[in-house]
Amino acid sequence: MNTTIKAYGAKDSKADLKPLDIERRACGDDDVKIDITYCGVCHSDIHTVRNDWKNSRYPVVPGHEIIGRVIETGKNVTKFKEGDLVGVGCMVDSCQECSACKEDLEQFCEEGMVGTYNGKDKHLGGHTFGGYSTSVVVNKEFVLNIPENIDEKGAAPLLCAGITTWSPLCKWNVKEGDKVGVIGLGGLGHMGVKFANALGAHVVMITTSPDKAKDAKALGAHEVLISKNEDDMKKHSNSFDFILNTIPVGHEMDPYIGLLKRDATMVLVGAVEPLKPFHGGGLILGRKRIAGSLIGGIKETQEMLDFCGEHNIVSDIEVIDMKDINNAYERIIDSDVKYRFVIDMASLKN
Amino acid sequence: MNTTIKAYGAKDSKADLKPLDIERRACGDDDVKIDITYCGVCHSDIHTVRNDWKNSRYPVVPGHEIIGRVIETGKNVTKFKEGDLVGVGCMVDSCQECSACKEDLEQFCEEGMVGTYNGKDKHLGGHTFGGYSTSVVVNKEFVLNIPENIDEKGAAPLLCAGITTWSPLCKWNVKEGDKVGVIGLGGLGHMGVKFANALGAHVVMITTSPDKAKDAKALGAHEVLISKNEDDMKKHSNSFDFILNTIPVGHEMDPYIGLLKRDATMVLVGAVEPLKPFHGGGLILGRKRIAGSLIGGIKETQEMLDFCGEHNIVSDIEVIDMKDINNAYERIIDSDVKYRFVIDMASLKN
Secondary structure: OOEEEEEEEEOOOOOOOEEEEEEEOOOOOOEEEEEEEEEEEOHHHHHHHOOOOOOOOOOEOOOOOEEEEEEEEOOOOOOOOOOOEEEEOOEEEOOOOOHHHHOOOHHHOOOOOEEOOOOEOOOOOOEOOOOOEOEEEEEHHHOEEOOOOOOHHHHHHHHOHHHHHHHHHHHOOOOOOOEEEEEOOOHHHHHHHHHHHHOOOEEEEEEOOHHHHHHHHHHOOOEEEEOOOHHHHHHOOOOEEEEEEOOOOOOOOHHHHOOEEEEEEEEEOOOOOEOOOOEHHHHHOOOOEEEEOOOOOHHHHHHHHHHHHHHOOOOOEEEEEHHHHHHHHHHHHOOOOOOEEEEEOHHHHO | OOEEEEEEEEOOOOOOOEEEEEEEOOOOOOEEEEEEEEEEEOHHHHHHHOOOOOOOOOOEOOOOOEEEEEEEEOOOOOOOOOOOEEEEOOEEEOOOOOHHHHOOOHHHOOOOOEEOOOOEOOOOOOEOOOOOEOEEEEEHHHOEEOOOOOOHHHHHHHHOHHHHHHHHHHHOOOOOOOEEEEEOOOHHHHHHHHHHHHOOOEEEEEEOOHHHHHHHHHHOOOEEEEOOOHHHHHHOOOOEEEEEEOOOOOOOOHHHHOOEEEEEEEEEOOOOOEOOOOEHHHHHOOOOEEEEOOOOOHHHHHHHHHHHHHHOOOOOEEEEEHHHHHHHHHHHHOOOOOOEEEEEOHHHHO
């Protein structure tokens, strides 16, 4: 039987987020029902609430960095039991049968992955509602184990910011001794620095802001390169094995391409907007590469979480109450958060 | 003892090419002296003659698709003997000691490869003179064997247009059954079609010009995709394993990125100019890649030539006399050649 639960969402693109009642499906045979304890706040939440991508369905209930405890499991569920600490990221379903799904790359499902919010709800019809809510019912294949030894609040952003930065580091085989650049110190960038450091790389934070140097080093950067300083950029030219580019808006590419070694790759995880024109010669004269990366598959996400358990890695966060979400959105837009807001869902329940 | 030989070159960026006398060094212990029989005409020749890249040194004697017969060898030369059919491509020297050279990637020599023309001449001082001349003396490590069974005139463009298109197909492991796109049907593109076909790929010529369809199929394309036809572009979206992009000028990238499969790569070999802004999302949503590629190393060039011998592949050419070079340049600029001019060097000797 479906249940009505409390959530927070927006009724249209101009509206602030307010309390809403939404329906959740009953826990099916393959489902896990989760009592949500924390939910991270991702910039994509804001884009969807405000219909920036012109594909929002209202009401929007955002939230795809979900942490909680299992409160019910379907009869086919063996991997989870009541009381387990679990997580849900950006996807709650996929076809499970296409070549992408069979390669554990559900984010590229040929039928389209089902987003945790604003996705097509196969069970109830309509669209999916995210983690700004008290509970959620999710197919067992899209539920992650959260290591009990890490801080559960700080674990929430691992489900999106974490896997988004982890996946390209693994895909492109970043390893001990590599010189790795991370461009941009925000929600994504700060996780990139932590992961690259834990993988044994020599990590260089590349930023326009000299005042971020101290924080970057505290997070694990070995060096800080101020991209506005042409002399310093020149000193580092052709020296990076890998660059993770988290800049969220269109930007010049040539200066960063110049930093790459021969045959090295810069991966874009932030900028979905048009990038500024770049010189083909910059790629040709060193056989360099620009690639994209999109979150990560469920198997890879679990590997990332296990790695976080082993290395005690979580996101640096600021915990807020549900009612403070609209103010938090403004602060995210002003880059005024170190480095991710996480909603304490007890504040919605009480 | 140095010798004075006949050549054709330009005295400044405005001048037509005219007969010139140039000096060649004596054949040293490690050198091979070659009587030039044919020399291909590359668009780079024109860029250098006209100082388009602002680095030309005059007089310019172009030509880096050189075919000829060995007429003398130094005492340390064991791989070549008088009478051998040989070739020289875009490089005549490199440091031979850096990591790039040790990986057989002399084109990326950390001290800079020595171009066959307009490079720094280590032996005579000044700068190097290319193949629009009767003979050349080249270090043995930069001389290639040309299979005797292929047409020697048609082999000339293999030394630049051939290796430029061969190298990325190999580097990115194009194999039987792959769907490979070749964008642009010129000197580079027509070699890309031949090679991809010979490697067993399903080859799609991607062009703006419907009137190139017949020629493309004759060269080995299995399909022709007219890039201006949005419906056809849509039918081919997300379907290519690899795309070789030979467009020589700045151009829109998004339509071509849309053709790539997940995890597939488009390699740029033509456009050194700024490319138009492209959407980061196009790469991110399929983990796609854009890469550059620059000619190829000597070992790889020899492998390409051996492959051409086995598969009887040469370039489609139009043979000209040396005196017709200025007119040929105008025709290249007008894309009025199928697909490469080759100079019959007997016309300079007599």
